[in-house]
Amino acid sequence: MKISIIVEGKTEKAFLPYLREYLKVRLTDRMPRLDPFPYDGRIPKGEKLKRVVENLLKGRNASDHVIALTDVYTGSNPPDFQDAGDAKSKMKSWVGTEPRFHPHAAQYDFEAWLLPYWSTIQKLAGHNKTAPAGNPESVNHNNPPAYRLSEIFEIGRCRDSYVKPRDAGRILRDNDLSVAVAQCPELKAMINTILCVCGGVMLP
Structure with missing residues (x-):
């Protein structure tokens, strides 16, 4: 079974090794x-996404399934997507009827899946700033999770801003991904897609 995952490059380096281990x-x-x-930038939209998916699903080294993982927060104004449901719906409509394509979205960005490890973030940043309140995936366009991480890193003793390829790995390295899965429905949904197409037992 081969599953291609269309993803922003920095997220791939930071997250996929830990997803594989999980x-x-x-x-x-x-x-x-x-x-x-x-x-290197945001994943493609519209007809370009459709072409990418079609190319991945055909040919000599074709994938059995394709997952597209985007952030809801893309920095555009107005926003490209209102929420994860809107992002998934739009990607599905762009690609069309293709049962082997599975759109997923991090709400509002990948860093929402790091917020459950706030005590580790505090240690790395060297600051005891309080964790954002509420569900990690409820942080919105006005102050997305990546901004929250940048803030604590910049005010902490390390005096360096959050850098995804470096710091996301440091946050995840000594933590159990199950903690984030339990708190982040969109992360669980993506993992359940992989478990389902591979014939595994899906998470409740």
């Missing part, structure tokens, strides 16, 4: 090959 335990004899298809 899945290995649950897909011991069915672990797919997760083949990242990274973009």
Whole structure:
């Protein structure tokens, strides 16, 4: 089984190694090959996304399934997407009827999935700033999770801003991804897609 994951390049470097480790335990004899298809900027939209998906699903080294993972917060004004549901709906409509394509979205950005590890973030930043209140995926366009991480890093003793390829890995390295999965429905949904197409047991 080969699953291509269309993703922003920095997210690939920061997150996919930990996603693989999480899945290995649950897909011991069915672990797919997760083949990242990274973009340095935001993943494509409209007809371009459709072409990318079609190309990944055909040819000699075709993927069995394609996942597209985007942030809801893209920095555009007005926003490209209102929420994760809107992002998934638009990606699905762009690609059209293709059961092997699975759109997913981090609400509001990938860093929402790091917020459950706030005590680790405090240690790395060298500051005891209080964690954002509420569900990690409820942080909105006005002050998305990545901004929250940048803020605590910049006011902390490290005096350096949050850098995704470096710091996301440091946050996840000594933590259990199950903690974030339990608090972040969009993360769980993406993992359940992989478990489902690989014949694994889906998370409740």
